Amino acid sequence: MSAPVLAVDALGVVFETDRGPAVTVDGVSFEVAAGETVGIVGESGSGKSTTSLAVMGLLPRNARVTGSIKLQGEELVGRPDTEMRELRGKQVAMVFQDSLAALNPVVTVGDQLAEAVRVHHPGTRSSVLRGRAIELLELVGIPSPHTRVDRYPHGFSGGMRQRAVIAMAVANEPSLIIADEPTTALDVTVQAQILQVLRTVQDETGTAIMLITHDLGVVAGVADRVLVMYAGGLVEQGSVEQAFYEPSHPYTRGLLASLPRTDRRSRDDRLFQIAGQPPRPTDLPPGCRFGPRCEFFEADPCSVTAPPAAEVGPGHLAACHFVDKVVASSLDAGERGTGD
Numbered sequence: 001m002s003a004p005v006l007a008v009d010a011l012g013v014v015f016e017t018d019r020g021p022a023v024t025v026d027g028v029s030f031e032v033a034a035g036e037t038v039g040i041v042g043e044s045g046s047g048k049s050t051t052s053l054a055v056m057g058l059l060p061r062n063a064r065v066t067g068s069i070k071l072q073g074e075e076l077v078g079r080p081d082t083e084m085r086e087l088r089g090k091q092v093a094m095v096f097q098d099s100l101a102a103l104n105p106v107v108t109v110g111d112q113l114a115e116a117v118r119v120h121h122p123g124t125r126s127s128v129l130r131g132r133a134i135e136l137l138e139l140v141g142i143p144s145p146h147t148r149v150d151r152y153p154h155g156f157s158g159g160m161r162q163r164a165v166i167a168m169a170v171a172n173e174p175s176l177i178i179a180d181e182p183t184t185a186l187d188v189t190v191q192a193q194i195l196q197v198l199r200t201v202q203d204e205t206g207t208a209i210m211l212i213t214h215d216l217g218v219v220a221g222v223a224d225r226v227l228v229m230y231a232g233g234l235v236e237q238g239s240v241e242q243a244f245y246e247p248s249h250p251y252t253r254g255l256l257a258s259l260p261r262t263d264r265r266s267r268d269d270r271l272f273q274i275a276g277q278p279p280r281p282t283d284l285p286p287g288c289r290f291g292p293r294c295e296f297f298e299a300d301p302c303s304v305t306a307p308p309a310a311e312v313g314p315g316h317l318a319a320c321h322f323v324d325k326v327v328a329s330s331l332d333a334g335e336r337g338t339g340d
């Protein structure tokens, strides 16, 4: 396989706060290959956005970043702001949840797209920029792009605005697009359309996509691989099939069990809820952070040492002291298939 577009190694982000250091991302390692879509899932507050902002170099001043983030083989951690600004949009671009905030209300969508291209290609003729803006609107499935290009963002529906934001992100054909909850503000039908747009963009441009969402359903539909975050750490990573059909961390199993499913019923026909709350980043428990909520918990080792990521299959990792027990119990429960 060729070198990954993104290689994150032992990433740590600590925010200095009034209540002390908030350990928000800790020991996170993963890679994203060219043309691949990697989903990052986890409850609100688990550090997903902080991880993506670290990649973009957009963390606030009270953040301390450790570890390594390599984009196309080049280290990003410790880069000066001026260099990160040059990279953003050109090599890595981001799509946020709030498309209204991402667009300038007093500039036409076409002019914003043209500007996004011009920043990295100064001197491009305005007729060329306009042509490119129309082409980009077409790529993201905006009807009548020749007329829509001259409209202002408020003349666009929420779904159309998010398409325009995706068009801005792909304007310079970055090698990586980070989409942070890109469909959360949209209704279900539009959500599906936006995910389809991301897929089209990927087919056309070959860009890698990091798709951040609290919604496992979104990941199942579009991602190749999944990273599961809990309290700042990666608890499991693997292909979509591995994560959904052979979940090997108790947290992943809990997340899956709390999903409404149409294809099979949960063991007792009720939706499962993980008991308790995730810890605060300023007050993490010792050892395994999921320990206090875990059905497999045993004080030693769970409250003593942080579990290392163990390989449970090819490219499939789970960070649990009792991963063998977890895997065995999934098999017992017949959760891998429907009748075998």
Ligand SMILES: Nc1ncnc2c1ncn2[C@@H]1O[C@H](COP(=O)(O)OP(=O)(O)O)[C@@H](O)[C@H]1O
Binding pocket: 015, 016, 017, 022, 024, 042, 043, 044, 045, 046, 047, 048, 049, 050, 051, 060, 062, 281
């Ligand atoms: N600038 C900051 N200063 C202090 N704490 C922060 C800051 N930004 C985020 N956090 C904290 O980091 C944690 C993780 O946040 P975030 O990465 O946004 O999670 P997610 O995207 O998974 O919901 C939260 O507890 C949040 O309050």
Ligand SMILES: [Mg+2]
Binding pocket: 048, 049, 050, 180
């Ligand atoms: Mg977030």
